[in-house]
Amino acid sequence: MCAAKPLIGITANWRPLDEVGGRVSLEDAYARSVARAGGVAVLIPSVADAQALAAHLDGLLIPGGADIDPKYYGESLHPKTKLVNAARFDAEWALLAAFEACRKPILGICYGCQLLNVWRGGALYQHLPDLPSATLAHQRSCKDEPYPRHFVELEAGSKLFQIEGQARLEVVSAHHQAIRTVGTGLVVSARAPDGVIEAIEDPSYPFLIGVQWHPERDPDALATRRLFEAFVQACAAR
Numbered sequence: 001m002c003a004a005k006p007l008i009g010i011t012a013n014w015r016p017l018d019e020v021g022g023r024v025s026l027e028d029a030y031a032r033s034v035a036r037a038g039g040v041a042v043l044i045p046s047v048a049d050a051q052a053l054a055a056h057l058d059g060l061l062i063p064g065g066a067d068i069d070p071k072y073y074g075e076s077l078h079p080k081t082k083l084v085n086a087a088r089f090d091a092e093w094a095l096l097a098a099f100e101a102c103r104k105p106i107l108g109i110c111y112g113c114q115l116l117n118v119w120r121g122g123a124l125y126q127h128l129p130d131l132p133s134a135t136l137a138h139q140r141s142c143k144d145e146p147y148p149r150h151f152v153e154l155e156a157g158s159k160l161f162q163i164e165g166q167a168r169l170e171v172v173s174a175h176h177q178a179i180r181t182v183g184t185g186l187v188v189s190a191r192a193p194d195g196v197i198e199a200i201e202d203p204s205y206p207f208l209i210g211v212q213w214h215p216e217r218d219p220d221a222l223a224t225r226r227l228f229e230a231f232v233q234a235c236a237a238r
Contacts (some may be wrong), residue, residue: 006058006235008039011095013065014046014088022046022087029216030063030109035227036080036219039235044095054098057206059105059235062092062112064214067177070126072118080176082112093119105207105234107227110175115212117200120183126173128176128196135194139176147172147217152198158189159201162211163230169223171198171213178212207234 008075010030016022024045031041042057054060057201066084068079077083096119099106108116128134137148152169154161161167179197182188189209190199202208207230215224 005038005040006232006237006238007042007056008034008059008232009042009044009053009057009095010034010061010063011044011088011092012046012070026063029219032059033039033216033219033224034061034232037225037232039228039232044091046085046091048091048095049097050094053095053203054104055103057104058238059107059231060095060099061231062096062106062108062115063216064174066109066111067126068114068118070124070188071072073121074122074142075123075126078222079209080127082142086178089115090237100205100208103206104238105231106205106209107207107231108210109216110214113200113212114177114179116208116210117179117183117186120186120202122179122183122186123181125178125180128178132193134178134196134209136173136192136196138178138192138196139210140174146151147174149173150192152190152192152213154190154199155188157199158187158199159203159207160189160199160211160227164223164226166223169212170221171215173212173216175212206238 012024012026034041067081186200189201198212
């Protein structure tokens with residue numbers, strides 16, 4: 001008899017093609033990172049039964065994406081804000097409610113980290129270049145450039161610090177927004193040297209972590225393996 005592996009739902013991007021339907025897509029690196037850590041990736045489209053998925057899946061991964069509508073944290077639209085597809089957002093909002101009700105593990109990456117924060121009532125900076133204190137390159141200036149890398153400092157005693165076993169990580173960065181105010185029940189677990197919040201977590205939850213960087217773009221890094229392995233192990237424990 002084969003040993004069961006945890007099933008981990010990963011939400012997908014969606015874009016319309018015509019009046020009949022659209023196209024679902026996901027960067028393969030997320031699924032590969034889950035598989036390398038011992039989990040089974042399950043693609044979640046924008047049309048999904050959140051309650052049924054939360055009942056059958058062992059964890060939820062919300063990957064990178066476009067920007068959250070700032071109406072959800074009481075602001076008007078910034079000229080540089082490019083909204084995530086509404087169907088994807090609505091599906092993820094429902095999934096967060098369903099998975100939290102079951103207290104199943106949740107990992108948010110980049111946009112996913114921001115979504116966790118807004119879901120819990122927090123707010124975002126809509127465009128980091130407007131912030132004088134944001135002195136690091138958090139986003140590449142054009143698609144021909146490599147993604148910038150910088151260090152993050154982990155908070156001692158945080159779950160993320162316990163997972164990584166070190167206080168400083170080098171990460172791959174690709175974001176123009178970031179957390180401004182932290183949502184209810186969340187704490188900051190990492191910052192960039194310029195003060196930008198790079199990770200959040202809920203210390204009272206079995207596993208709820210959001211990282212602003214892109215670990216899946218650095219698959220061979222020890223920090224990436226440790227994060228995904230801890231997430232998959234938490235899913236297996238459920």
